[in-house]
Structure formats: structure tokens, C-alpha cells
Amino acid sequence: MxxxxxxxxxxxxxxxxxxxxxxxxxxxxxxxxxxxxxxxxxxxxxxxxxxxxxxxxxxxxxxxxxxxxxxxxxxxxxxxxxxxxxxxxxxxVNSRNEFIHTVMELFARIPDFQTLSLNTSKKCDVNNEEQGIDLVGIYQGMPVAILCMRTEGDNRIKHSDIRSFAGALSLGGYKNGLFVTTGEYAPGLTRVVKEISRRGINIKLIDRLGLMNLALRTGLEALQEKDAKPGVSFPAAEERRAIFILIWNSVFRFEKAKSYFLFGLILYGGHILMRGTTFLSLFYLSFALLNILMGTVCLYLGRNVMGTDPLKGFEPDKQ
Known part of the structure; x- marks a missing residue:
């Protein structure tokens, strides 16, 4: 979520x-x-x-x-x-151009984006409305194109919108794209994205909740809790705090809980086998308890308060 x-x-x-x-x-x-x-x-x-x-x-x-x-x-x-x-x-946001600039300002703060700029070679449809690609940049060393689409009311992004974006990516020579919207996506679009990926085009969908998540996350890496207030930009923290957060996230990530519990059970099995040897038995038992404790900490404290990164799993196709 x-x-x-x-x-x-x-x-x-x-x-x-x-x-x-x-x-x-x-x-x-x-x-x-x-x-x-x-x-x-x-x-x-x-x-x-x-x-x-x-x-x-x-x-x-x-x-x-x-x-x-x-x-x-x-x-x-x-x-x-x-x-x-x-x-x-x-x-x-009142206009599409304003939304595009908002998205560009947000994505420019993400470290994985080396460059990001407006697409100056947009094409128009029969109604003289711009379509295709709004932003272009370099993400993790590979070219990425971004489409920003506003929706009104309860309107949702449809299958045809995703396929049109895939076509624009293909015409522009891009293999990786981000589809960003102020609204929500219609059911079944994940299947469409997978179908398009089999043709060599990698698309990541980001709705307004994903945008919000990214907006908060861009200042979360070194967040000072007293500054986490509505409408306030999150400042960068001191270097030592950033290092501490990096170490904490490396050791106590939520995903590591399974490994800690598994090692804890293995070590406890060693404790049972070595019960005749007091020192080795206590050695295995102490490390078994330590792993179980660390697994518990990962379960309760390792989950990021912001949830999953909307860009997680978006690995640009380097072919």
C-alpha cells in the first residue's frame, strides 16, 4: 500500500x-x-x-x-x-502545463534522475491537443520518458491511454516510461502493462497517491521528526543522522525478518544438538535469541512509515 x-x-x-x-x-x-x-x-x-x-x-x-x-x-x-x-x-492544479511543471519539480529531487527536462518535440492529435511525452530524462543511467495526465472528477485512466503512451514511447525510441496522473487507473491496467513489457517497453504507473508518496519521500531520507508537519518541506538532516538511517535500513529492513527468523531456528537447532556441551549450547542459544529478536524488530519497526516506494521495481531496460 x-x-x-x-x-x-x-x-x-x-x-x-x-x-x-x-x-x-x-x-x-x-x-x-x-x-x-x-x-x-x-x-x-x-x-x-x-x-x-x-x-x-x-x-x-x-x-x-x-x-x-x-x-x-x-x-x-x-x-x-x-x-x-x-x-x-x-x-x-488548474492546467496541464502547471501539472507537468509540478511533476518535473518533484522528479528532479529524486537522486536516481541524473537529468530531467521538458520534451520540446511534442506532437499533436487531430484536435490540436498535445499528446505523447511531456518530460524526458536519464533515470539510473538510461533514457526515460514521462507522460503527465490530469483527470477530471471520477474519470480514470483507461487501457487506450496506456497503449497510446506505449506507442509514443516506441515512436520516440524509448524503452522506459512513467505514466503519471492526478487521478486513478482503471482495473486491469497491470495486465496491459505486462503485455506491453513483452514487446520490450517498460512502463510504470503512478497515480496521485504515488505522487504524494514520492513528494514526502524526497525529503524523508534525513527527516527530522519535529519538521514532519502538513505543508512544510522536509529539510535535509545532518550527515551523522543520515548515516545512522542508512545503517538502520540496511540491518532492520522489513524484508530481512524472514532471514533472521530462519537463522534463529537453525541456531536453536544447534543449541538442542549441543545440549551436552554447556558453552556451545549457550553460544547457539544466545545467537538464536538474538536473531529472533532482530527478526521481531524488523517486523514491528522495519516497515517504512511511508510504505512502498512507488518507483520500486522500476528497473530501466538497458537493452
């Missing part, structure tokens, strides 16, 4: 209710660690002694985890409000 169409839900729990939920979560964490230690050392008193210091660490970790969840929830709501404002602004 590129953008939440519904307003993110507020946390309606009372302060007492949140505290109670935190205590229940802490108790379950302690109980799990105690049972795990008891099964490892096979002595309840020893397991209890080791679990008490762990309780303090678990309380700190749980507090950090819940605070991070709350910050992401608030950030998601701020992005929703900012996105709503952007959608309203895009809907108020």
Missing part, C-alpha cells in the same frame, strides 16, 4: 490501560526468559537468579520498543496529514 487512504487510528487507551498492558508484556517477557533459562540450566533457583537481572534489561528494552512504536504511530499520522494536504494541492 503506497499510502493510507484512511486516517491512522488514535490510541484510545487510558494511561492506566497502557501501563497495565506494559506490565503484562513485561511479565510475559520475564516468564519466557525464566522458562528458557530453566530448561537450559535445569535448576529453578539458578534460573530465577539469572532471570532477575534480565528483568531489568527487558524492562528497558520494552520501554524503548514501545516508545519507538508510539513515535512511528505519531509520525505516520503526521505523514497522513501532510499527504492529505499534498493530494488537495495536486487536485487544485
Amino acid at each position: 503506497l499510502y493510507a487512504k484512511k486516517e491512522p487510528k488514535e490510541d484510545t487507551r487510558s494511561v492506566l490501560g497502557r501501563r497495565f498492558d506494559q506490565l503484562c508484556g513485561l511479565f510475559l517477557l520475564w516468564l519466557a526468559s525464566f522458562l528458557l533459562l530453566a530448561s537450559t540450566v535445569e535448576r529453578l533457583l539458578t534460573a530465577l537468579m539469572f532471570s532477575i537481572p534480565l528483568l531489568v534489561l527487558e524492562a528497558v528494552a520494552l520501554r524503548i520498543f514501545l516508545n519507538t512504536i508510539e513515535r512511528k504511530r505519531q509520525q505516520r499520522r503526521r505523514f497522513w496529514l501532510a499527504g492529505k494536504k499534498l493530494i488537495e494541492d495536486i487536485s487544485k
Whole structure:
């Protein structure tokens, strides 16, 4: 999902209710660690002694985890409000030329675009209306053409619009194109795009929600949370924060959760096989728990608050 169409839900729990939920979560964490230690050392008193210091660490970790969840929830709501404002602004664009310049200004801020400019060789149809390609540029080192189309009311982009754009790409010698609209696409257009791709033309569809997503994302790489307000441009952050975000996204991406859980299960299997050897058994167990913990963090904190990048998967055909 590129953008939440519904307003993110507020946390309606009372302060007492949140505290109670935190205590229940802490108790379950302690109980799990105690049972795990008891099964490892096979002595309840020893397991209890080791679990008490762990309780303090678990309380700190749980507090950090819940605070991070709350910050992401608030950030998601701020992005929703900012996105709503952007959608309203895009809907108020009065002319096609104004929309084209808005798209050009937005795409020019995307690092993967090396160059971007207006297409000066547009063609007109029988009604003397411009059609075909509005913007041309270099994306990831390859030529890309962009068509910007405004829609009125509930009108949607149809199959014929996509096929016409594919024809314009073919005539212009382009193998890669972006179809950008202020509205939405009719059902079944994904099948049309796949059919066109078999002819060697790669097209990516971006609707108004995708535009909003990109508009927020262009300033999200180094976002300072206090600046995430509706109608405010997102500034670039300091270099150290940008490096931290890069490392975080590399280690705790949502897609990595499956790998962490898999390695955790493999290491736990090693722990079971090595139970006769205390040191190796604890070694495998500790790293198994670490991988499971990192997988859990990826599930809850790794998903980007902005969702999927609208340009993700758009890999220009280099043939």
C-alpha cells in the first residue's frame, strides 16, 4: 500500500490501560526468559537468579520498543496529514502545463534522475491537443520518458491511454516510461502493462497517491521528526543522522525478518544438538535469541512509515 487512504487510528487507551498492558508484556517477557533459562540450566533457583537481572534489561528494552512504536504511530499520522494536504494541492492544479511543471519539480529531487527536462518535440492529435511525452530524462543511467495526465472528477485512466503512451514511447525510441496522473487507473491496467513489457517497453504507473508518496519521500531520507508537519518541506538532516538511517535500513529492513527468523531456528537447532556441551549450547542459544529478536524488530519497526516506494521495481531496460 503506497499510502493510507484512511486516517491512522488514535490510541484510545487510558494511561492506566497502557501501563497495565506494559506490565503484562513485561511479565510475559520475564516468564519466557525464566522458562528458557530453566530448561537450559535445569535448576529453578539458578534460573530465577539469572532471570532477575534480565528483568531489568527487558524492562528497558520494552520501554524503548514501545516508545519507538508510539513515535512511528505519531509520525505516520503526521505523514497522513501532510499527504492529505499534498493530494488537495495536486487536485487544485488548474492546467496541464502547471501539472507537468509540478511533476518535473518533484522528479528532479529524486537522486536516481541524473537529468530531467521538458520534451520540446511534442506532437499533436487531430484536435490540436498535445499528446505523447511531456518530460524526458536519464533515470539510473538510461533514457526515460514521462507522460503527465490530469483527470477530471471520477474519470480514470483507461487501457487506450496506456497503449497510446506505449506507442509514443516506441515512436520516440524509448524503452522506459512513467505514466503519471492526478487521478486513478482503471482495473486491469497491470495486465496491459505486462503485455506491453513483452514487446520490450517498460512502463510504470503512478497515480496521485504515488505522487504524494514520492513528494514526502524526497525529503524523508534525513527527516527530522519535529519538521514532519502538513505543508512544510522536509529539510535535509545532518550527515551523522543520515548515516545512522542508512545503517538502520540496511540491518532492520522489513524484508530481512524472514532471514533472521530462519537463522534463529537453525541456531536453536544447534543449541538442542549441543545440549551436552554447556558453552556451545549457550553460544547457539544466545545467537538464536538474538536473531529472533532482530527478526521481531524488523517486523514491528522495519516497515517504512511511508510504505512502498512507488518507483520500486522500476528497473530501466538497458537493452
